[in-house]
Amino acid sequence: MSTNEPTDDAPPSPPAPSPASADEATPDARPQSTRDDTPPADASPSAEPSVEPKLNIDDLHFWYSDNHALQGITMDVQPNKVTALIGPSGCGKSTLLRCLNRMNELIQGTTLEGTILVDGQDIYAEDTDPVMVRRRVGMVFQKPNPFPKTIYKNVAWGAEINGYTGDVDALVERSLRQAALWDEVKDQLHTSALNLSGGQQQRLCIARTLAVQPDVVLMDEPASALDPIATSKVEETITELKKDYTIVIVTHNMQQASRISDETAFLYMGRLVEMNPTDELFTRPEKDRTEAYVTGRFG
Amino acid sequence: MDMHSDGTFELRRSQRKRIGMVLAGILFLATIFGIVVLMALLVDVILTAAPWLDAQFVHSFPSSTPGEAGIWSPLIGTLWLMGLTALISVPLGVASALYLEEYAQDGWFLRLIQVNIANLAGVPSVVYGILGLALFVRFASLENSLLAGALTLSLLILPIIIISTQEALRSLPSGIRESAFALGATRWQVIYSHVLPMAAPGIMTGVILALSRAIGETAPLILVGALTFVPFVPRGAMDQFTALPIQIFNWTARPQDEFRGLAAAAIVILMILLFTMNLTAILLRNYFEERRAGA
Numbered sequence: 001m002s003t004n005e006p007t008d009d010a011p012p013s014p015p016a017p018s019p020a021s022a023d024e025a026t027p028d029a030r031p032q033s034t035r036d037d038t039p040p041a042d043a044s045p046s047a048e049p050s051v052e053p054k055l056n057i058d059d060l061h062f063w064y065s066d067n068h069a070l071q072g073i074t075m076d077v078q079p080n081k082v083t084a085l086i087g088p089s090g091c092g093k094s095t096l097l098r099c100l101n102r103m104n105e106l107i108q109g110t111t112l113e114g115t116i117l118v119d120g121q122d123i124y125a126e127d128t129d130p131v132m133v134r135r136r137v138g139m140v141f142q143k144p145n146p147f148p149k150t151i152y153k154n155v156a157w158g159a160e161i162n163g164y165t166g167d168v169d170a171l172v173e174r175s176l177r178q179a180a181l182w183d184e185v186k187d188q189l190h191t192s193a194l195n196l197s198g199g200q201q202q203r204l205c206i207a208r209t210l211a212v213q214p215d216v217v218l219m220d221e222p223a224s225a226l227d228p229i230a231t232s233k234v235e236e237t238i239t240e241l242k243k244d245y246t247i248v249i250v251t252h253n254m255q256q257a258s259r260i261s262d263e264t265a266f267l268y269m270g271r272l273v274e275m276n277p278t279d280e281l282f283t284r285p286e287k288d289r290t291e292a293y294v295t296g297r298f299g
Numbered sequence: 300m301d302m303h304s305d306g307t308f309e310l311r312r313s314q315r316k317r318i319g320m321v322l323a324g325i326l327f328l329a330t331i332f333g334i335v336v337l338m339a340l341l342v343d344v345i346l347t348a349a350p351w352l353d354a355q356f357v358h359s360f361p362s363s364t365p366g367e368a369g370i371w372s373p374l375i376g377t378l379w380l381m382g383l384t385a386l387i388s389v390p391l392g393v394a395s396a397l398y399l400e401e402y403a404q405d406g407w408f409l410r411l412i413q414v415n416i417a418n419l420a421g422v423p424s425v426v427y428g429i430l431g432l433a434l435f436v437r438f439a440s441l442e443n444s445l446l447a448g449a450l451t452l453s454l455l456i457l458p459i460i461i462i463s464t465q466e467a468l469r470s471l472p473s474g475i476r477e478s479a480f481a482l483g484a485t486r487w488q489v490i491y492s493h494v495l496p497m498a499a500p501g502i503m504t505g506v507i508l509a510l511s512r513a514i515g516e517t518a519p520l521i522l523v524g525a526l527t528f529v530p531f532v533p534r535g536a537m538d539q540f541t542a543l544p545i546q547i548f549n550w551t552a553r554p555q556d557e558f559r560g561l562a563a564a565a566i567v568i569l570m571i572l573l574f575t576m577n578l579t580a581i582l583l584r585n586y587f588e589e590r591r592a593g594a
Contacts, residue, residue: 106480108405135483145474147493157492158482205478212482 052120054079054216054246055100060114062095062104069095071270072114077216077263082238082247084261084278086254088293091267093250097218100248101137102130118216135162138214142221144201146193146208151176151185154193154204158212171211178244179207180237199230206237210245217241219249223256235260254294258282266290348563356564360530361546365557370565372529373546376445377514377572379533380542383449384456384513389506391453392460399461400468401490420458427455428522436523443524446536451519456509463505467498499587507580511573517544543569 053076062070070092077083085093098104100116102123116123123133146154155172164171172189176182181203185196193204202222209217219238223231238247238260251257257264258278265275266289274281274290285291292298359369403409431451441447471494479489520542527549529541543565550562 101481103477103481106477131483131485134481139478139481141474141478141481143474145472145478147475147479148497157479158484161482161484161488161492208478208482 052079053077054119055248056115056117056120057096057100058115058117060096060099060116061112062092062099063111064095064107065109069270070099073267073270073272075265075272075275077246077248079246080242080244081262082242082249082260084257084264085248085250085267086252086257086264086293087267087273088298089252092270093267094220096267097220097248097250098139100216100218101134101139103134103139105130135212136214137216137218138209138212139218140202140205140209140220140222143225144198144205146196146201146204148192148194150190151193151196151204152189154208155211158208162212175207175211176204178210178237178241179203180233180240181207197230199226199233202226202230202234203237206234206241210241214245216246216248219247221250221252224252231256254282254296266293268293344563344566347560348567351560351564352567356561357568361528361541361549365555365561368558368561370543370546370568372532373541373543373565374568375532376525376529376540377542377544377569379445379536379540380449380452380520381510381514381576383445383536384452385506385510387449388453388457388460388509392457392506392509393464393502395457396461396464396468397490397494400465401486401494416458416461420462424455424516425518425522427451428519430454431519431523441537443526443539444537445533445540447523448520448525448540448542449536451523452513452516455516455519456513459509459512460505463508464498464502467501467505468494470501471497496587496590500584503580503583503587507576511576514569514573514576515544517548520545521548543572 055077057073057075057077060070060073061068073092073096085096087093095104099112100118100123104110104112112124118133118137122128123137147157149157152172155175156168159168159171173182173186176185181200184200185204188195193201196204202225206217206222222238223234226234235256238249241247242262249257249261261278263275264278264281266273266281266285266287268289274285274287276286281290282294285294356369357374358371359367360372361370362368399409399412428451431447431454435441435447435450436443439447441450475493475497476489479493480486484492525545526539526541527545529539533540547562547565547569550558550565
């Protein structure tokens with residue numbers, strides 16, 4: 001279960017987790033965003049390799065009316081890793097994901113207990129603004145759902161409403177490049193996003209999320225509505241993104257979890273059964289139920 | 300109909316087909332009935348109206364001499380009334396619907412309001428007229444002004460606008476709201492940039508339907524004191540007024556044959572106005588739907 005021993009993770013991680021070096025296109029934009037955020041915990045790790053988890057989830061309970069959907073989840077998510085949440089339908093993995101950027105509170109009649117820290121900051125604290133939480137913890141949904149606007153406006157809108165003062169054209173290009181969509185759409189930026197194929201639309205939704213320059217990107221089965229070719233493009237994009245972002249992904253597809261994730265958490269009936277590095281969890285699961293699930297004996 | 304023991308079928312194909320054809324015929328007749336009656340009515344009205352319809356008729360004030368009578372003041376009165384009613388009822392109705400759908404927390408209070416709005420949509424227009432008389436004409440001392448009439452008509456169509464706007468808001472895919480929130484938008488930013496533009500065609504349809512209902516209302520206007528003989532054009536919201544339905548009502552009540560022709564001519568004008576409104580609605584809806592498609 002324990003995944004956050006510093007000795008395991010510290011040596012392989014590169015000197016500075018600050019992702020500025022990854023963007024060749026416009027190197028000015030990223031540092032600027034870190035200045036905008038100024039969460040107290042964010043400033044220090046740039047000096048030395050960080051082993052602090054990006055997200056701490058502690059004894060998280062969640063109810064839809066009377067339905068106790070999450071029953072005491074405790075786990076950490078490491079920075080610049082892909083963490084996969086797996087488990088049978090109804091196990092609570094999407095619910096857990098949506099707790100991480102306070103999306104669930106948009107549903108009426110829900111209750112949450114426990115704490116979630118992002119960079120040491122309690123995102124459910126009294127004085128924390130959910131709007132600011134969602135700006136730092138972005139989300140890509142299961143169904144590609146671009147806005148019925150142009151490709152350009154889809155990417156630019158989130159940045160504009162958050163008061164982005166930089167060069168919007170450059171931001172749109174960089175976000176589309178990061179989402180591996182630029183080459184396919186660069187000549188049709190001002191045409192409707194609804195004309196794109198499903199896989200392109202989903203990568204546009206990823207670009208739209210990245211344009212806000214979040215720290216964490218949540219993905220709720222982002223490839224489940226896509227064909228195999230589009231899926232592999234989205235997976236490549238995700239692998240590329242972990243240099244700059246912390247990614248938490250919900251997936252039904254265990255091959256996908258084993259292909260793209262560094263760590264995997266297995267949930268069952270609203271509880272965390274096991275969380276370990278992905279290859280360990282799939283090859284040497286600690287719990288019988290995990291083994292039964294990953295070998296396809298149930299679920 | 301007797302079944303053989305070995306289970307063969309009696310298809311009776313022609314009989315089954317005949318029943319189907321007869322039923323299709325009945326359904327067709329049901330469809331055509333309303334249309335035929337309406338067309339007959341229309342043709343009759345237009346034929347009666349034809350000798351009276353000219354520029355002089357549109358530009359003249361009502362008169363007791365049929366040859367000089369026109370509909371200038373009721374036509375302008377109706378245009379004023381519709382404009383004021385739209386100005387009052389659309390912002391109020393759309394705002395109420397936005398609050399009920401996007402902001403209000405579910406609970407007994409919300410459900411109570413919902414039930415009441417649905418009930419208000421079914422209240423007879425005369426009752427709204429009595430309310431308008433008591434509330435606007437007497438209590439608020441607006442007298443028998445355009446404003447009093449417009450406020451009364453606004454009350455009458457407010458439930459329709461609220462309900463149709465709510466329907467338009469509910470029919471939006473919820474993924475749009477969620478993904479906008481997930482980018483760090485505030486509720487108002489989500490509504491302003493995405494919800495309202497996407498719901499605009501539906502809202503527009505509801506508004507036009509509601510105004511089409513208001514334009515033909517007579518009873519509530521009589522109650523709030525619209526005049527029947529108005530030899531002047533209103534210059535402001537506080538002026539006295541008359542409207543096309545009232546003028547039509549007045550003319551049909553007269554014994555002389557000529558006035559029935561005048562009434563028919565006024566009906567034609569009223570319907571042209573109605574068609575223009577509906578056409579505008581369709582054009583606006585198409586425009587917003589194109590914008591919704593993205594380009």
